[in-house]
Amino acid sequence: MHQAQPSPPLEPRPREFPIPELITRRVVRAGLCSGCGACVGLDVSGRASMEQTLQGPVPQFPADIVLDGRAFDCCPGKGLDYPDLHRRFYGAAPRNWLTGPTVCVRTGHATDETIRRASASGGVLSQVLIYLLEQKLVDAAVVVRQGIPTPAEARAVFATSREDILAAAQSVYIPVSTLDKLRELEPGKRYAMTCLPDQAAALRWLQLSDHPQAQQVKFVLGPYTGTALYPAAIRSFLRSCGVAGDDAITSLKWRAGEWPGYLEIRTQSGRIVRSNKFYYNYLIPFFITRNSLQNMDFANEFCDLSVGDAWSPVFESKGGGYSVITTRTAGMETIIQRMITEGLLTTEPIDELKATEMHGHMIDFKKRGGYLRNQIRQRLGLPAADFGMKPQPLPCSRVMVELVISGLFLVGSLAISHWIVERIPERVIGPLFNRLRLAWKSASKPTKRKGLGNLTMIPTRRDT
Ligand SMILES: Cc1cc2nc3c(=O)[nH]c(=O)nc-3n(C[C@H](O)[C@H](O)[C@H](O)COP(=O)(O)OP(=O)(O)OC[C@H]3O[C@@H](n4cnc5c(N)ncnc54)[C@H](O)[C@@H]3O)c2cc1C
Numbered sequence: 044m045h046q047a048q049p050s051p052p053l054e055p056r057p058r059e060f061p062i063p064e065l066i067t068r069r070v071v072r073a074g075l076c077s078g079c080g081a082c083v084g085l086d087v088s089g090r091a092s093m094e095q096t097l098q099g100p101v102p103q104f105p106a107d108i109v110l111d112g113r114a115f116d117c118c119p120g121k122g123l124d125y126p127d128l129h130r131r132f133y134g135a136a137p138r139n140w141l142t143g144p145t146v147c148v149r150t151g152h153a154t155d156e157t158i159r160r161a162s163a164s165g166g167v168l169s170q171v172l173i174y175l176l177e178q179k180l181v182d183a184a185v186v187v188r189q190g191i192p193t194p195a196e197a198r199a200v201f202a203t204s205r206e207d208i209l210a211a212a213q214s215v216y217i218p219v220s221t222l223d224k225l226r227e228l229e230p231g232k233r234y235a236m237t238c239l240p241d242q243a244a245a246l247r248w249l250q251l252s253d254h255p256q257a258q259q260v261k262f263v264l265g266p267y268t269g270t271a272l273y274p275a276a277i278r279s280f281l282r283s284c285g286v287a288g289d290d291a292i293t294s295l296k297w298r299a300g301e302w303p304g305y306l307e308i309r310t311q312s313g314r315i316v317r318s319n320k321f322y323y324n325y326l327i328p329f330f331i332t333r334n335s336l337q338n339m340d341f342a343n344e345f346c347d348l349s350v351g352d353a354w355s356p357v358f359e360s361k362g363g364g365y366s367v368i369t370t371r372t373a374g375m376e377t378i379i380q381r382m383i384t385e386g387l388l389t390t391e392p393i394d395e396l397k398a399t400e401m402h403g404h405m406i407d408f409k410k411r412g413g414y415l416r417n418q419i420r421q422r423l424g425l426p427a428a429d430f431g432m433k434p435q436p437l438p439c440s441r442v443m444v445e446l447v448i449s450g451l452f453l454v455g456s457l458a459i460s461h462w463i464v465e466r467i468p469e470r471v472i473g474p475l476f477n478r479l480r481l482a483w484k485s486a487s488k489p490t491k492r493k494g495l496g497n498l499t500m501i502p503t504r505r506d507t
C-alpha cells in the first residue's frame with residue numbers, strides 16, 4: 044500500500060444508534076447507498092449480505108447483528124471527506140483537482156493484441172492484473188465479471204490466472220459490489236482489486252483505519268467512471284429492440300467488438316442485438332444510478348492505477364483501443380515502467396492537463412455537477428451525500444445548466460418516461476439521442492468548460 048505522511052489511524056466515532064440501523068436509516072432507506080459492499084465486508088459473522096435489487100446491490104442486516112463503527116464511517120454513500128482522505132493517504136491535496144494526484148499520465152494500450160481487443164479500451168487494466176499475478180506480486184485479484192451468476196448479472200470474483208483476468212475484461216456498466224469480498228480474503232495473502240471511485244475511497248479509508256483485510260489489498264486499480272446504469276436498463280433496451288420479455292438472455296457484453304465497441308446481447312431464441320456504444324448511451328437519462336449523480340470523483344483518484352478511454356479524434360481514427368493511463372503511487376509507477384521496458388505496454392507520455400481535455404465534460408459533470416446535485420437535494424430537504432468540498436469557480440451559468448440537466452434526469456427517471464422510451468425502436472432513439480447529445484455537448488461546452496482549467500476544491504465542514 045502507498046505510504047502517506049504519518050497520520051494517526053482513523054478511528055470509528057461513537058454513535059448513539061446501532062451501526063446496522065444507522066446505515067439502513069441514513070444511507071440505504073435514504074436512497075444514497077452506492078452498493079459498494081464495504082459495510083457487509085466488515086461483518087465478521089458472515090450473516091450480512093448484499094441483496095440484488097432493481098437499484099443494484101444493497102446491504103441486508105439480520106436484526107441482531109453487531110457491526111464495527113467503521114462500517115458507517117467508511118461508507119461512501121453518505122459521502123467521505125475527500126480533502127481529508129487525500130491528505131491522509133497521499134500526504135497532501137492534489138495539485139490539480141481535474142485528474143487527482145498523479146505520478147505520471149500516459150496514453151497507450153496493451154501490446155498483446157489479444158488482450159487489447161478483448162478489453163474495454165486498451166486492455167491496460169487486464170494486462171497489469173496479469174502481470175501482478177505472473178510476477179507473484181499478488182496471490183489473487185478481485186475483479187468484476189459480467190455473466191455471474193446469470194448472463195444478465197455481474198459479480199466480483201477472485202481471479203488467479205491470466206484466463207480468469209481475461210474472462211473479466213471489459214467494463215460492467217451496472218452496479219456491482221466489490222468490498223463485501225473483503226471478508227473472504229485469506230489471511231496472509233496479497234490481493235489486487237478493481238474498484239469504482241466510491242469503492243476505492245472506502246477501501247482507502249479502511250486501510251487508513253488499520254483494517255486488516257483492507258490492508259491485504261496491495262494494489263487498487265480502477266476505471267475512470269462517468270455513469271453506470273440500473274440493471275432495469277437491460278430489459279428496457281431489449282424491449283426497444285422488440286425482444287420478448289420471456290426470451291432469456293444467454294450472453295451480454297458491454298464493449299464487444301472493435302473499440303469503442305458495442306453492447307451485444309444474445310438471447311435464447313437466437314436473437315443477437317447490437318448497439319453502438321454511443322447509441323446505447325440513450326439509456327443514461329432514464330436509468331442513471333444515484334451514485335453516478337452524487338459521486339464527485341471521475342478519474343478514480345484513490346486507485347494506484349486509473350484507466351479511461353483515450354477519447355481523441357487521432358486515437359478514434361486509428362482504432363484498436365487506446366487508454367489514458369494514470370499512475371498515482373510510486374509503487375505502481377515502477378511496475379508500469381517495468382512493463383513498458385519489457386514491451387508489455389505501448390505508451391506515450393502526455394501532459395496531465397492536456398489529457399483532461401479528453402474528459403472535460405465528465406470531469407465537470409462530477410466535480411461541479413455532483414456538488415450541485417447534492418446541494419439541490421439538501422436544499423429540498425432530501426438526504427444528500429457530502430464529500431467535504433466545494434468546487435471553485437462555480438459560475439451562475441453553470442448552476443443554470445445543472446438545473447436543466449437535473450430536470451432532464453428527474454423526468455427520465457419517471458415510469459411514464461420509461462414506458463414511452465421503450466416504444467421507440469433502438470435504431471431510431473439511439474442515433475437521435477447521439478445527435479442530441481453532441482448538440483447539447485457543443486451548446487453547453489462554453490459554460491461547462493468555463494473556469495474548469497482553474498478548478499479547485501475548497502474544503503467544507505462535514506456533518507454526517
Ligand atoms: C461504470 C463505468 C463507467 C465508465 N465511464 C467512463 C467514462 O465516462 N469515460 C472513460 O473514459 N472511461 C470510462 N470507463 C472506463 C472504461 O470503460 C474502461 O474501463 C477503461 O478505459 C479501462 O479499459 P481497459 O481496456 O484497460 O480495461 P479492461 O482491460 O477491459 O479491464 C477492465 C477491468 O475493470 C474491471 N471492472 C469492469 N467493470 C467494473 C466495475 N463496474 N466495477 C469494478 N471493476 C470493474 C474488471 O474487473 C476488469 O478487470 C467506465 C467504466 C465503468 C465500469
Ligand code: SF4
Pocket residue numbers: 066070071075076077078079080081082083101102114117118119120121
Ligand atoms: S454505500 Fe457501501 S458502505 Fe454504504 S451502505 Fe451502501 S454498501 Fe454499505
